[in-house]
Amino acid sequence: QDQSKTGNTDGCGAGINGIGRAWGVEVGRVPRPQPGESVTAALTYQGDGVPRSLDPSGKVYTIRDGAGSDTEYFGCDFARRDVQMTNGRGKRFTLDEHGFTLVDDVREHVDYGDEQQILETYYPACAELVRKTLGAKEAYAFDHNVRSDKLKGATKYLKGGNAVQGPLFFVHNDYSRASAPRRVRDLATPPKFNDTLRKVLGERPLIDPHRVDDLLAGRFAIVNVWRNIKKTPLQRLPLGLCDGSSVPKNDIVTFEIRYKDRVGENYFAGKSDGHRWYYFPDMVRDEAILLKCWDSAGKDFAPPECIKTVPSTFSIHTAFEDPSTPPEADDRESIEVRTVAFF
Numbered sequence: 522q523d524q525s526k527t528g529n530t531d532g533c534g535a536g537i538n539g540i541g542r543a544w545g546v547e548v549g550r551v552p553r554p555q556p557g558e559s560v561t562a563a564l565t566y567q568g569d570g571v572p573r574s575l576d577p578s579g580k581v582y583t584i585r586d587g588a589g590s591d592t593e594y595f596g597c598d599f600a601r602r603d604v605q606m607t608n609g610r611g612k613r614f615t616l617d618e619h620g621f622t623l624v625d626d627v628r629e630h631v632d633y634g635d636e637q638q639i640l641e642t643y644y645p646a647c648a649e650l651v652r653k654t655l656g657a658k659e660a661y662a663f664d665h666n667v668r669s670d671k672l673k674g675a676t677k678y679l680k681g682g683n684a685v686q687g688p689l690f691f692v693h694n695d696y697s698r699a700s701a702p703r704r705v706r707d708l709a710t711p712p713k714f715n716d717t718l719r720k721v722l723g724e725r726p727l728i729d730p731h732r733v734d735d736l737l738a739g740r741f742a743i744v745n746v747w748r749n750i751k752k753t754p755l756q757r758l759p760l761g762l763c764d765g766s767s768v769p770k771n772d773i774v775t776f777e778i779r780y781k782d783r784v785g786e787n788y789f790a791g792k793s794d795g796h797r798w799y800y801f802p803d804m805v806r807d808e809a810i811l812l813k814c815w816d817s818a819g820k821d822f823a824p825p826e827c828i829k830t831v832p833s834t835f836s837i838h839t840a841f842e843d844p845s846t847p848p849e850a851d852d853r854e855s856i857e858v859r860t861v862a863f864f
Contacts, residue, residue, distance in 0.1 A: 604796065614799070616811060660860050745813075755803065762812065
């Protein structure tokens with residue numbers, strides 16, 4: 522089923538609240554899928570009229586405020602595309618091949634409503650989890666978002682931190698071939714206005730500026746650590762993950778994020794038939810999804826001098842309304858922490 526939220530791709534000015542939620546998905550109408558079984562999920566892709574490009578057009582963008590929230594999206598056509606979303610439990614996924622993996626991560630949990638605890642305790646734990654899983658030499662955590670549909674609507678803030686964000690209901694990747702290395706270079710400069718690490722680093726860079734050229738000359742990967750932070754299993758608004766090796770480059774739309782003091786880029790996507798989607802129903806707090814948002818050794822984007830490449834550069838992903846969600850299920854509360862790993 523194909524539907525469009527807006528047909529104006531010259532500057533839709535669409536507010537982000539509700540994008541991807543207006544497709545009339547009724548929860549509880551189908552049984553929970555067993556491992557390997559699928560549900561039909563209504564996802565929000567970019568419509569056919571939005572130009573595909575690996576570089577910015579200057580027409581597709583948002584403006585992000587100091588609290589980390591987006592106000593309007595311009596140049597976008599948020600279009601419904603139905604896909605088969607498969608329960609990935611029981612199947613082996615790797616970051617190299619698929620762009621994501623589910624891991625057991627039993628730990629003493631911090632108070633995820635307290636920004637200081639997240640920065641001082643949870644950041645190092647996430648960096649070490651990524652380093653060990655990837656076999657990297659070093660890894661650093663540098664950003665995070667706490668997400669909840671209900672708390673976002675109530676305009677809640679973390680203790681000592683930013684606003685709680687809502688889940689993102691459109692297919693995207695967090696970085697592009699330009700913004701990924703640029704973000705690493707940013708981490709070798711004093712933290713900027715929107716950087717959460719400014720609270721603990723002050724004016725000190727996270728990465729030694731004298732090393733950044735050598736680090737970028739080798740392989741690096743940006744990986745999110747995504748976790749349910751409630752004590753009950755996550756049943757509402759789960760994270761859908763697309764096998765990174767199933768997305769051709771000509772499905773990509775470059776999207777600009779205009780901050781007060783810098784411009785970021787990420788990728789949206791148009792749909793093609795080969796996309797393979799998975800999710801992990803009923804995630805508990807002692808599990809984590811590692812989601813790759815960029816890999817300099819990904820075969821579709823790796824430089825010619827890269828000797829060994831991997832099938833997946835990144836995994837496009839999105840929150841979605843799962844039709845098998847029990848109607849009485851509680852709201853999702855999740856956290857993703859961004860890390861960068863060097864090999």
